[in-house]
Amino acid sequence: MQVVGLTTQQEVYVASKDRKFRINEMLKIVDESLNIPLGEVVETQAYNRYIPLSIDKGFVDKGVIDSLQSIGYNISEDEINIAKVRLLEEAPYPIKTGSDVLIPHFSEVKDLLVKEGPEEGLVLGVIRGTEEMTAEMDEELKDIAPLYENGNITPQNGVPFNFKVKAMHQYPHIGIIGGSGSGKSFGMRVILEELMKLRVPTIVFDPHFEMDFSDSFTDLDEKYTTDFAKAFETFQIGQEVGVNFSDLSTKDLSDLLTAASHLTDSMINAVQSLHQKKDSLLTFKGRLEDLQRAQELGRNRIDRDLKNGAVQGETKEEYHKYLELLDAYGNLPASSVSGIIWRLARLEREGLFSNSIDKVELGIKDRKLVVIQGPIWLLQVFATYVLGTLYRKRRDYKDAQYRQQEGEYFPPFVVATDEAHNFAPKGYDAPANKVIKEIAQEGRKYGTFLILATQRPTLLDETVTAQLNTKFVFRTVRATDIETIKQETDLTSDEAKRLPYLRSGDTFVSSAIFGRTLAVRIRCSKTESPHTENPFEELNKQSEVEDQRLYDAILYSLPINNTNILSKLEEINERSDSILDRNTLESKLDHLVDKGKIGAKDSILGGKVYEEIN
Incomplete structure (x- = not known):
């Protein structure tokens, strides 16, 4: 392999007769005057006599062709493999043309590729283009990241991608970007599994009810599996967790009501006037309804x-109370009071005020991963309160430390959510937007970090996006999203062009921790989502269940014909959950005949006789 054509301080072309180049593989350029720099293959092409360079030059220019000829290539006959190689570090002057190119040994690139050992870091996948280094790797790096390829689990082949989670103290927050089916949720699951491995306290907002880690991945070898049963807890809003109303400040209450539906300025003023410290739901609701x-x-x-004297007794007392309320709050618009009552009732119907966040707080203190599930709008409501409360506890503890005072300990924690553009949208206020922006900007010094996944980075708040120091970029097809990604990462134009064509599970990792973009194949997850069943297989399976249920209901009523069908219909309806009429029963019987479960023959009295198959 040799350097050919014109070179620059950033890029060179490398040619070979014998070896095909892998995309993203690393090469060593033997130019001793530049201390033998390393480069990464960003584009590659192959030519032969049937596709001569003179017909389809691709990224190859005349300088490359002349260089190939001068060093002995027969461009009309030889198969020529050419790679565009981007130097990992800019050279002070161009590479020497004709320099030999070698495959580096693992020891020569270890410091660039491995920033953390597997026991202390997040083992998230395999770095693409490192397959030839597998045999030379340290033993602790081998066989720790099996892959999922074309529906099969395959052994690790390449250097594992170990994310240095401790470096988030310096380079905080992770963004996961990718379209539907790109492997984004799969990547999120793998990251969360690794956080559980290290017992990093994490709170996950799960709008899709899929972040359950109870079931091992199908067909995964036992040596790779991990039992996460004691490492995570799942709570549904309104059932196991909620908001303790008496703990709410007036601002917290305004935020919650805004999440239920937008509050006007007059409604905000009404809440500020009516809410009193330590109000219970009963007292606040009663004050509203009385007013x-x-x-x-x-x-x-x-x-x-x-x-x-038209009112007496309790009614008279109520009327005196009404006058007191009118004296105190009579200037508040009636429409604002009604609007607050409607929003409060909506939150109450969802069970938001029937529990507290004590279980969430206990789980975080116990270094667990806490999954909170619910519809997206309710998660936004709850996130506003729970993040504000937990972040305040962590901040108060750290602030007390800085002041050399004693404060109640609250651990550092990670916040993870899918559909992040709903929690921190660009262009308009959302309930949780303010607290997420605050964590994005100041969370690093308090030990609170974000992992935000979204299909639409263009819709995510720009302040939040700018603070995501590590971005996992999966397959993305929208031009506007690709443009946003190019602005927010160090992806090159060549890498950006590949985004619409990435396989599910392949990702570019743009990280300040590594100082450059890496191409990574996410490892096979150790657990699987409860929603992995193909919906069409589910449809067929359910039909089989219903067919069997119907067969069991009619079996003891066979044979059935025109003369006894009405009496048999009554028997069948008693045995089955559904109520059938004659036409529906005949249709169902014909369906069972087609499925081969029962037989049918023509009757001498007309119609069919349905009978059991011997």
Whole structure:
């Protein structure tokens, strides 16, 4: 292998008669005046007599062709493999043309590729283009990251990609970007598995109800499996977790009500006026409803009824209370009060106020991964409160430390969510936007970090996007999203062109920790989502279940013909959960005949006789 053509301080062309180049593989350029620099293959092409260079030059220019001829290549007859190689570090002056090119030994690139050992880092996959170094690797790096290729689990082949999680203290926050089916959620699952391995406290917002780690990946060898049963907990909003209303500040309450539906300025003013410290749901709701009732009656009617004795006993006491409320809050618009009551009722119906976040807080303190599930809008509501509360506890502890005071310990933690553009959208306010932006900007010094996954990076708040120091970029097809990715990462134009064609599970990792972009194949996850079943297989399976249920219901009523079908119908309906009529039963019987479960023959009295197959 030799350097050919014109060279620059950043890129060279390398040619070979005998060896085909792998995309993303590393090469060593023997130019001793530049201390033998390393480069990465970013594009490669092969030519032969049937596709001569003179017909389809691709990225090859006349200088490359002349260089090939001068060093003995027969461009009309030889098969020529050419690679565009980008230097890992810019050279002070161009590489010498004609320099030999070799495959580096693992020891020569170890410091570039391995930033952390597998026991202390997140083993997330295999670095593409390192397959030829497998045999030379340290033993601790071998056979730790099996891959999932074309529906099969395959052994690790290449250098493992170990993410140095401790470096997030300097380069915080991770972004996971990719379209539907790109492997984005798969990559998120693998990252969360590794965080559980290291017992890093993590809170996960799961709008798709898929982040369950109970089931091992199908057909995965036992030596790779891990039992995460004690490492994570799953809670649903309104069932196991919720918001303790009496703990809410007025601002917290405004944020929660805004999440249910946007609050106008007059509604915000009403909440600030009506909410009192340590209010319970019952007292706040009662104050609202009493004020609404007082406004409906009006001061004139209340005064009149009290003066003429139209109300007595408890009703009279209520009317006096109405007058007090009108004196205190009578200037608040009735529409604002009604709007707050509607929003509060919506949150109450979802069970948001029926529990607390004590279980979440306990799980984080116990160094577990805590998964919170619910519909996306309710997760936004809950995230506003739970992140604000937990981040405040962590910040208060660290601030106390800085002031050399004693504070209640609260551990550092990671926040992870899919559909991140719904939590921190660009262009408009969302309930959790403010707290996520605050963590993105200041979380590093307090030990709070973000892992945000999204299909649409263009829709994610730009302040948040700019703080994601590591980005996993999976297959992306939208031009606007690719442009955003190019602006926010160090992906080259060549790599950006490949984004629409990446295989599911392949990703570019742009990380300040590594100082450059790496092409990585995400490892096979150790667990699988409960939603992995193909929906069409599910459809067929359910049909089989229903067919068997119907067969069991009619079996003891066979044979069935025109003369007894009505009486048999009554028997079948008693045995089955559904109520069939005559036409539906005949249709079902014909279907079972087609499936070969029962037989049918023509009756001498007309119609068919349905009977059991012997």
